[in-house]
Amino acid sequence: MPSPQEPPPxxxxxxxxxxxxxxxxxxxxxxxxxxxxxxxxxxxxxxxxKSGILGCAANMMTCIVGSGIVGLPYAMQQTGxxxxxxxxxxxxxxxxxxLRLLVETAKHLHQQSYETTAEVPFGIVGFRFILINMFVxxxxxxxTYLMITKSCxxxxxxxxxxxxxxxxxxxxxxxxxxxxxxxxxxADLEKTSGLAVAIDCTIVALVAxxxxxxxxxxxxxxxxxxxxxTDTVHAGTLFVGLGVLSFAFECQEAAFLVAGSLETxxxxxxxxxxxxxxxxxxxxAMVCALTGYLGFGDATKxxxxxxxxxxxxxxxxxxxLLGATMFATYPLASFVARHVCVVLLFEGxxxxxxxxxxxxxxxxxxxxxxxxxxxxxxxxxxxxxxDMGKVLALAGVIGGSCLAYIGPGMLxxxxxxxxxxxxxxxxxxxxxxxxxxxxxxxxxxxxxxxPSSSSxxxxxxxxxxxxxxxxxxxxxxxxxxxxxxxxxxxQVMAHALAxxxxxTIEPLRIGEVDYSIEKMAKMEEESPPxxxxxxxxxxxxxxxxxxxxxxxxLDNNSPNPNDKPKPRKAAxxxxxxxxxxxxxxxxxxxxxxxxxxGVIALFAGLVSLGSG
Numbered sequence: 001m002p003s004p005q006e007p008p009p010x011x012x013x014x015x016x017x018x019x020x021x022x023x024x025x026x027x028x029x030x031x032x033x034x035x036x037x038x039x040x041x042x043x044x045x046x047x048x049x050k051s052g053i054l055g056c057a058a059n060m061m062t063c064i065v066g067s068g069i070v071g072l073p074y075a076m077q078q079t080g081x082x083x084x085x086x087x088x089x090x091x092x093x094x095x096x097x098x099l100r101l102l103v104e105t106a107k108h109l110h111q112q113s114y115e116t117t118a119e120v121p122f123g124i125v126g127f128r129f130i131l132i133n134m135f136v137x138x139x140x141x142x143x144t145y146l147m148i149t150k151s152c153x154x155x156x157x158x159x160x161x162x163x164x165x166x167x168x169x170x171x172x173x174x175x176x177x178x179x180x181x182x183x184x185x186x187a188d189l190e191k192t193s194g195l196a197v198a199i200d201c202t203i204v205a206l207v208a209x210x211x212x213x214x215x216x217x218x219x220x221x222x223x224x225x226x227x228x229x230t231d232t233v234h235a236g237t238l239f240v241g242l243g244v245l246s247f248a249f250e251c252q253e254a255a256f257l258v259a260g261s262l263e264t265x266x267x268x269x270x271x272x273x274x275x276x277x278x279x280x281x282x283x284x285a286m287v288c289a290l291t292g293y294l295g296f297g298d299a300t301k302x303x304x305x306x307x308x309x310x311x312x313x314x315x316x317x318x319x320x321l322l323g324a325t326m327f328a329t330y331p332l333a334s335f336v337a338r339h340v341c342v343v344l345l346f347e348g349x350x351x352x353x354x355x356x357x358x359x360x361x362x363x364x365x366x367x368x369x370x371x372x373x374x375x376x377x378x379x380x381x382x383x384x385x386x387d388m389g390k391v392l393a394l395a396g397v398i399g400g401s402c403l404a405y406i407g408p409g410m411l412x413x414x415x416x417x418x419x420x421x422x423x424x425x426x427x428x429x430x431x432x433x434x435x436x437x438x439x440x441x442x443x444x445x446x447x448x449x450x451p452s453s454s455s456x457x458x459x460x461x462x463x464x465x466x467x468x469x470x471x472x473x474x475x476x477x478x479x480x481x482x483x484x485x486x487x488x489x490x491q492v493m494a495h496a497l498a499x500x501x502x503x504t505i506e507p508l509r510i511g512e513v514d515y516s517i518e519k520m521a522k523m524e525e526e527s528p529p530x531x532x533x534x535x536x537x538x539x540x541x542x543x544x545x546x547x548x549x550x551x552x553x554l555d556n557n558s559p560n561p562n563d564k565p566k567p568r569k570a571a572x573x574x575x576x577x578x579x580x581x582x583x584x585x586x587x588x589x590x591x592x593x594x595x596x597x598g599v600i601a602l603f604a605g606l607v608s609l610g611s612g
Contacts, residue, residue: 057277058196060258076292091245095249106256107513108577113343147382150169152323178372211294247396305322401602406598416579428472429462512575
């Protein structure tokens with residue numbers, strides 16, 4: 001686990017003055033009548049740029065759509081007509097739910113990022129597992145976006161020589177991709193993301209217009225009904241299509257960056273962002289998949305634009321627009337990869353706890369060098385190779401399945417492990433204790449963050465409530481789920497007590513949550529003796545300063561320290577903990593379904609690679 005202290009100075013990356021340093025010059029006169037300049041360094045607080053709901057929705061939609069939209073007709077061709085419609089609906093719903101689930105779980109644990117949320121129940125293994133998969137997904141996306149840029153730009157410019165195509169990609173990426181990726185805050189990309197969303201809609205409209213889906217085989221209503229009855233599921237290639245869909249909708253690695261860039265990031269506002277985003281993505285995906293597959297049938301290619309007649313103006317425009325969207329999608333993927341580098345290279349408390357990229361990247365040299373290193377790592381394979389399909393599929397399938405499905409499900413199960421174990425005991429077991437028999441199962445998770453201090457007596461004896469439930473216990477892999485829940489229960493308790501013992505707690509970039517001050521203070525009084533002395537202070541009072549205090553700060557646009565400081569606005573009221581109520585059976589069923597679906601999607605991608 002990275003040290004909570006800032007690292008010592010190094011000749012290349014200094015520990016970081018997290019604010020901007022401005023050098024001021026003042027002309028002064030000496031007693032001898034000479035004039036000279038006096039220089040003085042002034043540290044000015046830099047405020048991170050934020051986006052509204054529409055801006056965040058545009059950024060998130062750009063992360064999802066990317067280049068995956070043109071592969072959806074191929075996914076339907078692999079899964080079958082009916083199965084394709086069902087899987088598109090299912091993956092979109094699972095993505096929307098997982099985006100909200102991740103942020104809500106992080107708020108519940110008072111964590112800033114995906115990786116630190118996974119670190120609470122699973123330790124450094126969970127921390128690195130998430131970071132590795134985030135980098136795999138982001139790096140794979142960066143490479144494929146550059147390759148698409150090379151292909152589309154070469155077609156538009158009529159360049160056929162491979163060497164000249166490499167120079168075209170190098171010139172375009174240096175002029176457009178790299179400068180956009182070098183920005184500090186993701187909110188700065190909301191305008192380019194909005195333009196990319198409009199372009200994606202245009203591409204889908206061009207596919208629907210150019211595809212002969214209306215006249216194909218005289219597609220009247222009776223033939224369409226016959227197609228629904230006959231073309232249901234392609235069992236032999238179902239996993240191939242599921243792997244493509246998993247890659248197309250995966251965006252969890254960017255969820256915390258987008259949520260942190262939202263103005264007033266409450267649970268309700270974040271839910272509006274995810275619902276708007278996934279609704280729009282679902283409509284685009286369904287239109288593109290249906291019109292493309294109905295038009296070209298078994299001849300549908302991996303990129304539906306390759307099915308269009310290259311001599312037509314529509315194909316020319318569609319390829320040009322697809323290349324233009326890469327200007328917005330590459331920087332978003334680079335932001336995610338850069339976030340991973342920030343966490344791994346700057347092992348201080350701010351970098352490790354997540355959400356502080358904007359402050360760490362205030363120094364332009366650090367920001368440019370990190371972005372340049374990632375750009376070089378992506379541009380080399382993109383210029384040398386012309387077909388990275390299997391490498392990209394491997395990165396998307398492994399990273400996407402782990403981040404989108406397995407990660408959220410495992411986190412929810414582990415974080416609420418005490419409640420899960422209670423429900424398992426109440427359904428599968430008969431407790432031998434007289435106390436338990438008279439009062440029922442004791443619910444150990446009844447607070448917002450800390451589980452209850454009550455526990456089962458040591459002499460309790462459990463036995464299965466019948467042979468059927470014993471068989472169901474093992475068939476449902478409940479030994480594994482219970483082991484995860486037991487570890488999570490222990491780790492979350494230790495994490496909650498550690499929060500109470502901290503002298504200072506960083507404010508949540510993704511939005512503050514009320515952790516029930518009275519209950520947490522009571523739990524602290526009941527806990528073992530503390531290592532610190534003094535009055536009992538609850539975590540909720542440490543997390544956020546009093547909203548009645550006006551803290552002076554310097555205006556970002558006026559670095560002069562002599563300017564009159566402007567008071568900060570009063571902080572908004574704390575919102576309730578989104579996971580305050582103990583989860584139900586349905587909640588845990590959904591979490592386990594996520595894990596199982598992620599494992600299936602993982603093997604689906606591996607099968608697709610093997611069959612290719």
